[in-house]
Structure formats: C-alpha cells, structure tokens
Amino acid sequence: MTGPVPADDVADAFVAQRGRLVAVAYRMLGSRADAEDAVQEAWLRLSRQDVASIDNLPGWLTTVVGRVCIDMLRSRRTRPEAPYDDRLPDMVVTEDTDAAPEDDALLADSVGLALLVVLDTLKPAERLAFVLHDTFGVPFEEIGQILGRSADATKMLASRARQKVRGTHRTTDDRQQQRAVVDAFIAAARSGDFEALLRVLDPDVTWRAHTARGVVVRLGATEVAAKARHGMRAKVTGHRVLVNGEPGIIAWGPTGRPYSVMACTVVGGRIVEMLSVSDPDRLAALDLPPCPE
Missing domain, CATH: 3.10.450.50 (Nuclear Transport Factor 2; Chain: A,)
Incomplete structure (x- = not known):
C-alpha cells in the first residue's frame, strides 16, 4: 500500500497491517503482551498524525513499531524488572496433533523458544536489523532510517547478529x-x-x-x-x-x-x-x- 490513505480508511488500513506488526514486535520483544503494547502505541501515534502526509503507511507503521521496540529493549537493559537469566520468552503450548502448525493462527505467529533466547542476547539495534531484514525482508535503507544509521552500517549490524545466531542456535531435526x-x-x-x-x-x-x-x-x-x-x-x-x-x-x-x-x-x-x-x-x-x- 503506497500513497496517502484517506482519513476515513485509516482504521481499516491499520487493522490490515496489525497482524504483521504484532509478529514484528513479538520477535523483537519475546513477549506477546509487550508486542501488543508496542502496536497499540503505534496506533495512538497514527491517530495523532496527519495521515495525508504519510505516503507509505506499512513502512511508516513498521518504523514506528521498530522504534518503540528499540526503546522498550533499551529500557529493559537499563532497568531490568528481573535478572537477565530469569527472563522467559512467551510459551505457546498446544496439543500436538496431526494438524499443520499453520492451521493455528496463534501457533503460526510463535517462535521457537531456543531462537527467542538467542535473540534476547543480541543488542537492540542488532536484533532489529536481523529481525526486520532476515525475517520480514525490510530493506537495509528503511531499517537504517529507524536506527538513524547508514544502510551499510545497518547491514553490518544484521551480519553480526546473523553470526551470533548461527553460532549459538543449532538447526533442529524435522x-x-x-x-x-x-x-x-x-x-x-x-x-x-x-x-x-x-x-x-x-x-x-x-x-x-x-x-x-x-x-x-x-x-x-x-x-x-x-x-x-x-x-x-x-x-x-x-x-x-x-x-x-x-x-x-x-x-x-x-x-x-x-x-x-x-x-x-x-x-x-x-x-x-x-x-x-x-x-x-x-x-x-x-x-x-x-x-x-
């Protein structure tokens, strides 16, 4: 969706993007409740924004959610509510049936705990660059705008994060x-x-x-x-x-x-x-x- 969104259509346009935004925030924060809070904050900011000035609503929302997540991650590190080792990513527990995981919307949005634990060891900027580029295909130029860095610097952040993930996260069996x-x-x-x-x-x-x-x-x-x-x-x-x-x-x-x-x-x-x-x-x-x- 590119070009300004009519004011009367903003709510519908936001709802259409909400699932993707929650998925981005969840992988950034490891908590579904925190992810919902980040997306809600994006909606509040959108409601105060002159929507006629937004040419690319999905990109604008991704930028806002990314910045909110960065702030939340940095706040965790400066004022952790619990010791680092005591933090636990969200667990989505379901019956193990023959149905494919994609048949359950909640499960389809979940991420393996082992990977979430690894992601939690990354620095906030590394995590954002890795999640947005490697998982959601956001160009480095756009990620750089969120972080206030050049595309080349952002590419280095993602590369460093990728190496850390590969070094600690092993490919599981089928x-x-x-x-x-x-x-x-x-x-x-x-x-x-x-x-x-x-x-x-x-x-x-x-x-x-x-x-x-x-x-x-x-x-x-x-x-x-x-x-x-x-x-x-x-x-x-x-x-x-x-x-x-x-x-x-x-x-x-x-x-x-x-x-x-x-x-x-x-x-x-x-x-x-x-x-x-x-x-x-x-x-x-x-x-x-x-x-x-």
Whole structure:
C-alpha cells in the first residue's frame, strides 16, 4: 500500500497491517503482551498524525513499531524488572496433533523458544536489523532510517547478529524425528531407565528450569537424566505437546494440576537443550491444554 490513505480508511488500513506488526514486535520483544503494547502505541501515534502526509503507511507503521521496540529493549537493559537469566520468552503450548502448525493462527505467529533466547542476547539495534531484514525482508535503507544509521552500517549490524545466531542456535531435526526423541525421553523417564535416558540426551545437554525459587541450570546428560528419573517418581503424568511449534512436554501432578512445561531442542537425534517452567505463578499465566483422562 503506497500513497496517502484517506482519513476515513485509516482504521481499516491499520487493522490490515496489525497482524504483521504484532509478529514484528513479538520477535523483537519475546513477549506477546509487550508486542501488543508496542502496536497499540503505534496506533495512538497514527491517530495523532496527519495521515495525508504519510505516503507509505506499512513502512511508516513498521518504523514506528521498530522504534518503540528499540526503546522498550533499551529500557529493559537499563532497568531490568528481573535478572537477565530469569527472563522467559512467551510459551505457546498446544496439543500436538496431526494438524499443520499453520492451521493455528496463534501457533503460526510463535517462535521457537531456543531462537527467542538467542535473540534476547543480541543488542537492540542488532536484533532489529536481523529481525526486520532476515525475517520480514525490510530493506537495509528503511531499517537504517529507524536506527538513524547508514544502510551499510545497518547491514553490518544484521551480519553480526546473523553470526551470533548461527553460532549459538543449532538447526533442529524435522518434526517427526523430534517427536520420536521426546517420546523416548518420556518413556525412559517414566520407567526410570537411566541408560535409555542417556541415549536420548546429548552429553552436553543443558536444562534451564524456571522454578518458584528462581532459575536452576543443570549441565550434562548424567545430571539431567538423574533429575528426570527422580521427577517421574513424584507421580507426575507426562504428555507430549507443542511448545512454540516444537515438541515439548507437559506434566500434571496426581491431582491433575499442571506440574511443569518443558520445551525441548532436538538436534541429531538427541535433546541438546531443555527449558522448563514449574513456577506455579508462571504456569497459571499460561493457556495450557487440559490433563487427559
């Protein structure tokens, strides 16, 4: 959409762009609530703007949302509400059915937790350049205008971010392979088969657990297997689900209340990274599938 938008059509034009703007903001901020706030701020600014002066509404809105996100990211770093390691990207938890992920609008907009965690390590300008260019195809000239930098400088930011992402984010197996590995992990933990657990865990696996007492990090297959086997002894029921579009695990306690949610990153037929939430307050904030009968 190029050229000025008639004042009477501004609301409809904004609604048409809203889904894309929320997706941009979500990848920038890792929080759907924060993304909605950023897009709402863009609408407020648009409502105060002389729309006749806007030649390219999608580009104008992307610029505004990008700048709002940059400000929010910088504010996080200067006045973090929680310790850096305690921040957790949004979890979208759904039943793992045969339906394609794109059949669920909410899931289609989600991003794998492993990638969101990596993106959170980037500097705000790097993250914006990477997300807008590599994910949404925004030209470097336009991104440079958001950041107040030249196109060449912006291209360098995106390149640096790309290298960091590639250096820490490993390509996962396809969906069926991931499902098989997660199922094997659940079965081994349920039966208490320590050797079977070791077979599906990468020797250098990392388990970052967000508990009511804070973040607990476990390193190595031996330590993770021991804890997983112990967890199943607590009479929890494990069930495979999709966490941000990738196979994960939800566990319910004996009373049917959620005990934990875990996202698993599977590479080369083994689990290389696990991120779980057992903090009751965090679990209560998630929209979780019901416990199967």
